[in-house]
Amino acid sequence: xxxxxxxxxxxxxxxxxxxxxxxxxxxxxxxxxxxxxxxxxxxxxxxxxxxxxxxxxxxxxxxxxxxxxxxxxxxxxxxxxxxxxxxxxxxxxxxxxxxxxxxxxxxxxxxxxxxxxxxxxxxxxxxxxxxxxxxxxxxxxxxxxxxxxxxxxxxxxxxxxxxxxxxxxxxxxxxxxxxxxxxxxxxxxxxxxxxxxxxxxxxxxxxxxxxxxxxxxxxxxxxxxxxxxxxxxxxxxxxxxxxxxxxxxxxxxxxxxxxxxxxxxxxxxxxxxxxxxxxxxxxxxxxxxxxxxxxxxxxxxxxxxxxxxxxxxxxx
Amino acid sequence: xxxxxxxxxxxxxxxxxxxxxxxxxxxxxxxxxxxxxxxxxxxxxxxxxxxxxxxxxxxxxxxxxxxxxxxxxxxxxxxxxxxxxxxxxxxxxxxxxxxxxxxxxxxxxxxxxxxxxxxxxxxxxxxxxxxxxxxxxxxxxxxxxxxxxxxxxxxxxxxxxxxxxxxxxxxxxxxxxxxxxxxxxxxxxxxxxxxxxxxxxxxxxxxxxxxxxxxxxxxxx
Numbered sequence: 454x455x456x457x458x459x460x461x462x463x464x465x466x467x468x469x470x471x472x473x474x475x476x477x478x479x480x481x482x483x484x485x486x487x488x489x490x491x492x493x494x495x496x497x498x499x500x501x502x503x504x505x506x507x508x509x510x511x512x513x514x515x516x517x518x519x520x521x522x523x524x525x526x527x528x529x530x531x532x533x534x535x536x537x538x539x540x541x542x543x544x545x546x547x548x549x550x551x552x553x554x555x556x557x558x559x560x561x562x563x564x565x566x567x568x569x570x571x572x573x574x575x576x577x578x579x580x581x582x583x584x585x586x587x588x589x590x591x592x593x594x595x596x597x598x599x600x601x602x603x604x605x606x607x608x609x610x611x612x613x614x615x616x617x618x619x620x621x622x623x624x625x626x627x628x629x630x631x632x633x634x635x636x637x638x639x640x641x642x643x644x645x646x647x648x649x650x651x652x653x654x655x656x657x658x659x660x661x662x663x664x665x666x667x668x669x670x671x672x673x674x675x676x677x678x679x680x681x682x683x684x685x686x687x688x689x690x691x692x693x694x695x696x697x698x699x700x701x702x703x704x705x706x707x708x709x710x711x712x713x714x715x716x717x718x719x720x721x722x723x724x725x726x727x728x729x730x731x732x733x734x735x736x737x738x739x740x741x742x743x744x745x746x747x748x749x750x751x752x753x754x755x756x757x758x759x760x761x762x763x764x765x766x767x768x769x
Numbered sequence: 770x771x772x773x774x775x776x777x778x779x780x781x782x783x784x785x786x787x788x789x790x791x792x793x794x795x796x797x798x799x800x801x802x803x804x805x806x807x808x809x810x811x812x813x814x815x816x817x818x819x820x821x822x823x824x825x826x827x828x829x830x831x832x833x834x835x836x837x838x839x840x841x842x843x844x845x846x847x848x849x850x851x852x853x854x855x856x857x858x859x860x861x862x863x864x865x866x867x868x869x870x871x872x873x874x875x876x877x878x879x880x881x882x883x884x885x886x887x888x889x890x891x892x893x894x895x896x897x898x899x900x901x902x903x904x905x906x907x908x909x910x911x912x913x914x915x916x917x918x919x920x921x922x923x924x925x926x927x928x929x930x931x932x933x934x935x936x937x938x939x940x941x942x943x944x945x946x947x948x949x950x951x952x953x954x955x956x957x958x959x960x961x962x963x964x965x966x967x968x969x970x971x972x973x974x975x976x977x978x979x980x981x982x983x984x985x986x987x988x989x990x
Contacts, residue, residue: 461772461780494913499938509938511931517862566865574922574931575915578872584865585790591864619783626787634794634870641875642818651965655876658962660900661921674965741914 464622467615469757474547474596476624479749480586481545484565487583487742488538500575501530501568508572516570518563530571537564544590547600554595554602562587579743585627586750593620624753629695631747632727636688644685650678652685662738680733687726694723698754724754786866789857794868797850798843803927807836810879810961881924881957883911884978887943887950887986896943896953907942924957924980933982940984947986956981 454462491497502508506527522529540561543549549557562584569580595602597614604610639645643652654677657667670677697720700711714720728751731744755763806812820835830838861867885897885906895904897911899920910916923932936955943953960976 457777457780458772460784461776464780464783465772465776490913491915494909495907496910496913496915499910500915500919504938509935511934515862562865572915572919574919574928577914577918578869581865581867581869585868588864588866619779623783623786627790630790630794630868631870634796634868635872635874638796638871638874640819641815642822643876644874647822648818652873652876654965655878655962656873658968659877659880660882661877661880661917663900666900668963668968671965671969739912739914739917 464619466618468618469613470596470598470616471757471760472752472755473593473616473621474599475752476750477547477590477596478545478599479752480583480590481541481561483742483746483749484541484561484583485538485545486745488534496575501571502527510572511574516567518567519570525571530568533564533567536560537568540564547596547602549595549602551594555591558587558591562591577741577743579741579746582631582743582746586624586746589620589623589627592623621753624750625695625698628747628750629691632688633691636685636691639685639688644681646682650681653677653681657737662740664737664739667737683726684730687723687730693719697723702756720754724751727751789860790866790868792853793857793861794870797847800871801843802847804840805927806925811875811877814878815875879959879961881959883920884956884958885939886954887947888952888954889947889950893954906946932980936982936984940986941989944986944989950986953984953986954981
């Protein structure tokens with residue numbers, strides 16, 4: 454079998470949809486949380502409105518949907534916000550079969566993207582992470598479990614019906630690309646080994662992202678240095694996480710590296726470090742929904758048969 | 770077992786997606802392609818650190834030589850990157866698959882804190898100050914992560930025009946919220962973040978105000 458045929462066969466595998474269903478629920482919930490916070494804080498009328506309507510929005514209208522809709526108008530914006538909220542709720546619930554489920558995800562993606570584009574200065578990497586995730590959910594289609602579709606089709610909320618595995622593979626790749634490339638760009642003297650490893654200390658001192666005054670961390674500076682090194686290593690070696698996921702996906706895969714990754718439970722180590730890292734960021738910094746949007750992808754790292762073992766209490 | 774045509778076609782499409790996100794995500798000095806921002810003290814310190822590091826391996830250059838060569842390399846790299854990425858631009862645009870993961874690449878050692886005051890009853894009084902518990906005007910809005918991102922951008926010189934538009938917007942809100950105020954003053958307090966030793970010793974921030982904009986509120990009523 455040629456390499457290409459092996460690649461095509463790898464992408465042709467089917468599996469129970471538990472992992473992708475959990476990603477779907479978490480990403481959709483993240484969209485709702487993100488839009489909700491924009492609304493409740495008052496940012497909606499400030500950042501997503503132009504001068505004539507009480508806002509200051511700038512860096513405008515690069516999104517194709519706005520061009521299609523004839524440019525900004527408060528009523529159109531409100532319509533898109535309603536479409537985003539409704540479609541995100543339907544996506545979380547898992548409504549629709551092959552076509553409708555994809556349409557719902559597509560509406561959610563396009564409306565969220567257009568809203569995020571309303572003010573390019575008031576945006577973050579989490580917007581890109583969410584839209585990337587939504588596009589992969591468009592490609593994935595219905596997850597066949599943990600959904601209204603499952604309930605109406607089978608009479609139960611969960612089912613063993615299968616879905617394609619490749620969308621989950623793309624989600625794992627997306628997470629690894631995000632972590633890896635952000636790590637490879639951390640070239641500051643405060644990040645790289647050989648420097649002072651003061652990056653996390655100094656980032657925690659930046660008023661822009663602080664939740665609280667973090668000067669109290671001073672006696673724990675050596676710990677922040679260790680955390681800096683660990684974070685940097687975790688990010689720059691993210692491709693190993695993908696290899697570990699592949700090694701776990703096929704327990705029969707041979708080769709010393711795959712066996713070594715399985716023995717060290719490398720995938721689980723990366724996963725736990727990710728949860729710890731994002732949880733610490735969430736309690737010390739205000740960077741929006743980035744931590745939640747990142748962790749929303751984590752169920753994709755767990756294989757469906759493992760969810761079955763976890764829920765039945767038979768964790769290895 | 771031989772696969773039919775569709776799995777091969779699907780594999781080709783998935784491969785194209787992976788190439789698209791791979792080339793877009795590949796490290797690139799996108800944020801550094803404005804040479805005026807190289808005067809920022811944080812950027813200067815990073816450049817000096819790397820020049821010193823090169824000196825340790827025998828590459829000795831003056832700051833100007835180092836920066837000129839770096840700029841040349843960056844410009845060439847970005848031209849090649851642009852040519853590789855451009856065929857995928859429509860895909861990114863339609864599917865939201867832009868890859869922009871340049872996050873916290875370097876800590877901002879000289880951050881700027883937004884400070885907004887109003888001139889009321891013959892004196893300046895603080896209205897809003899980032900991370901303050903006393904000057905909290907419109908805090909729910911200003912403390913939101915989207916506003917933090919915008920304010921962070923506006924503290925850089927290259928966003929001078931956008932900063933003045935933002936200050937004008939704050940003035941319009943203040944004109945309504947503070948009917949007795951005559952003027953609004955918006956500015957950034959830029960300071961060097963404290964080292965752990967300085968923080969432990971209780972050293973105060975040392976900095977200066979910059980990018981000051983004054984808005985006449987009486988003209989806005």
